[in-house]
Amino acid sequence: MSVRLRLTLSYAGFIMLAGALLLAVVWFFLLRYVPDVIYAPGPMSVPNQSDLIRAFVPKVAAMLAFLLMFGLVGVGFSPARCSRP
Secondary structure, three states: OOHHHHHHHHHHHHHHHHHHHHHHHHHHHHHHOOOOOOOOOOOOOOOOHHHHHHHHHHHHHHHHHHHHHHHHHHOOHHHHHHOOO
């Protein structure tokens, strides 16, 4: 494996890890204080924990896919510039 490929994969892995940790913290604090069953009087619609999970999971998947593409493509140019003589 070339040095350029190893640097690209390590940078992409670091970006994915940082993004996943950030999303995990948001997920933890978002869902920690929201009960799964909410009793709302009248015709009010209040989102519960399941509603937030259904709304949050597709956004998380899209963001991690974007971070992976950014890490592989965008950061792939950086090791090429650094490894030139």
